[in-house]
Amino acid sequence: MIDFFSRYESRIEVGAPSGCWLWSAGAMPDGYGCVRPNGRTLLTHRLAYEARHGVGAASGHLVRHRCDTPACVNPDHLVIGTPAQNSRDAVDRGRMARGEKVAGSRLTETDVRAIRAAYVPHSKHANQRALARHYGVDQGTIMQLLLRKTWRHVV
Structure with a gap:
């Protein structure tokens, strides 16, 4: 398998002051990066996590952003978690209406x-x-x- 970062290097902007590596092409309406190999939509932050750690999110889990930047694919900003943890992040960081x-x-x-x-x-x-x-x-x-x-x- 070709490494995600090698394959998509031209689509990743490294060097933001926040440390984010921003996906610059193929974004979804909600800001998350995506690619569509073989007609199947894959989220780039998940691919970046898997490329770094060799494993993706287990069933019932997802890849969360520590930086709150949906377009970020920096593996150092990504962590596995549950939907409940992701919702708690949104509340704690003021990203969810209340x-x-x-x-x-x-x-x-x-x-x-x-x-x-x-x-x-x-x-x-x-x-x-x-x-x-x-x-x-x-x-x-x-x-x-x-x-x-x-x-x-x-x-």
Whole structure:
């Protein structure tokens, strides 16, 4: 098998200040590099990882970017992980919408703070159901944010 880096050297831009090796041709709409040998689409960061380490991601795993640059094929920036780890990376690094930035969110961070401050268990006017009616959401939504299962980032 021809080494990935030898075969595609002309398509890789080395020397970015970040240390990324950027795939410069055949990118997908989401920014990940790809090649299509024999009509099959292959992601270049996966090929780069496999070329360096001799093995690809096992079933249920994927190749994650430490640098958050989808076009990067620098094997030093790539690591195997689970989809859950990849999602956690996105949340921790601010690449995933949360809170009021989520499409369709009915609450704002200001609302969440107000709900948490106003909530009084067993109260007639400030219980979960009353707050849910006031804010136009389900009682379960109020319960989840009070338990900090949602809106954890709001203090």
